[in-house]
Amino acid sequence: MSELRKDPIVDRWVIVAAERGRRPSDFPSAQSQRTGSSGASCPFCEGNEGKTPPEIWAIRPDGSAPDTAGWQVRVVPNKFPALGIEGSTDRRGLGMFDLMSGVGAHEVIIETPEHDWSIGDDGPDTLEPVLRAYQLRLADLYRDSRFRYCVLFRNYGQRAGASLDHPHSQIIAVPIVPLRLKDKLAAAQQHYARKERCLFCDVINQELTLGDRVVLDREHFVALCPFAARFPFELAIFPKRHEHDLRLLDDLRRRALAEILSDCLHYLRSALGDPAYNYVVNTAPNPLPRPGRPGYWGTLEYDFHWHIEIMPRMTRIAGFEWGTGFYINPVSPENATAFLHERMAEEALDDQAETAG
Numbered sequence: 001m002s003e004l005r006k007d008p009i010v011d012r013w014v015i016v017a018a019e020r021g022r023r024p025s026d027f028p029s030a031q032s033q034r035t036g037s038s039g040a041s042c043p044f045c046e047g048n049e050g051k052t053p054p055e056i057w058a059i060r061p062d063g064s065a066p067d068t069a070g071w072q073v074r075v076v077p078n079k080f081p082a083l084g085i086e087g088s089t090d091r092r093g094l095g096m097f098d099l100m101s102g103v104g105a106h107e108v109i110i111e112t113p114e115h116d117w118s119i120g121d122d123g124p125d126t127l128e129p130v131l132r133a134y135q136l137r138l139a140d141l142y143r144d145s146r147f148r149y150c151v152l153f154r155n156y157g158q159r160a161g162a163s164l165d166h167p168h169s170q171i172i173a174v175p176i177v178p179l180r181l182k183d184k185l186a187a188a189q190q191h192y193a194r195k196e197r198c199l200f201c202d203v204i205n206q207e208l209t210l211g212d213r214v215v216l217d218r219e220h221f222v223a224l225c226p227f228a229a230r231f232p233f234e235l236a237i238f239p240k241r242h243e244h245d246l247r248l249l250d251d252l253r254r255r256a257l258a259e260i261l262s263d264c265l266h267y268l269r270s271a272l273g274d275p276a277y278n279y280v281v282n283t284a285p286n287p288l289p290r291p292g293r294p295g296y297w298g299t300l301e302y303d304f305h306w307h308i309e310i311m312p313r314m315t316r317i318a319g320f321e322w323g324t325g326f327y328i329n330p331v332s333p334e335n336a337t338a339f340l341h342e343r344m345a346e347e348a349l350d351d352q353a354e355t356a357g
């Protein structure tokens with residue numbers, strides 16, 4: 001029996017049409033499908049620094065010069081940016097239509113010098129400085145009041161839109177708050193106005209009480225399969241402490257985030273056979289007032305709660321989704337959670353056997 005579920009944060013319906021007995025192996029085309037490119041021609045590989053635009057920021061433990069080898073994480077402008085850094089964000093009218101220049105910033109965060117790195121190799125150690133790069137680039141881009149929001153995301157595998165195999169994420173600063181985030185911000189603000197509580201904290205507390213969609217419950221973070229997940233094995237990671245902005249994450253909790261994010265990606269890979277995925281960081285928009293639009297809402301700090309959404313690309317978005325804005329999810333979030341728990345238990349047993357043997 002299928003079910004219609006409503007997302008408690010945005011008013012979006014999802015059809016959970018779980019077919020009984022359906023297993024992850026029933027999605028054979030979900031594999032990441034790497035392009036198979038080699039390191040020699042890869043612009044993100046160590047030694048090929050000259051093939052990217054000059055670097056913006058890097059961690060260089062050995063103190064090496066910019067745009068040379070010896071880095072751990074490297075941030076460069078995208079060679080083919082979706083938006084350009086110069087120009088004003090004044091709106092022009094074209095009759096009833098609105099128009100503005102394509103102003104923004106588009107940067108690539110190269111996560112490791114190693115072309116073939118995968119999450120099973122020292123995940124937290126590699127992800128921790130990457131998360132630091134996210135925070136610092138976000139802080140730097142938000143100094144520019146033209147940039148209203150920064151979208152931070154990672155595409156993994158061709159099916160998820162990655163054109164290069166080399167591990168990387170991207171940050172795009174945009175001159176308007178995107179609709180998807182606006183919906184969440186509006187819902188959070190309304191909930192806070194009614195209850196003086198954070199909507200996301202309420203969801204997290206309820207999920208922790210119910211338990212059947214909690215994938216990982218750690219001291220500082222929780223990973224859930226959302227109640228109205230759009231995609232099979234969709235996951236969301238929330239800080240347990242209320243926090244509206246990724247920039248506020250301290251060293252201790254950055255390490256904890258690197259660990260839980262690495263574990264989520266590892267278990268997805270191990271349970272589902274290396275699926276393509278996208279993950280997206282949802283953080284607060286730029287708090288600097290926009291010229292000509294003073295008086296940003298005052299409760300943002302209390303009503304919004306940053307989080308990371310991980311979306312494995314197991315299914316394709318087709319006519320029904322495009323036509324309705326609903327999604328059909330063939331794996332219930334409860335089954336997905338149970339399946340991931342099974343996989344974790346199997347791995348724990350394997351580890352025990354290895355240690356014992």
Ligand SMILES: [Zn+2]
Pocket residue numbers: 038039042043044045046114115166
């Ligand atoms: Zn490479």
Ligand SMILES: [Zn+2]
Pocket residue numbers: 198199200201202241242243303304305
């Ligand atoms: Zn909260």
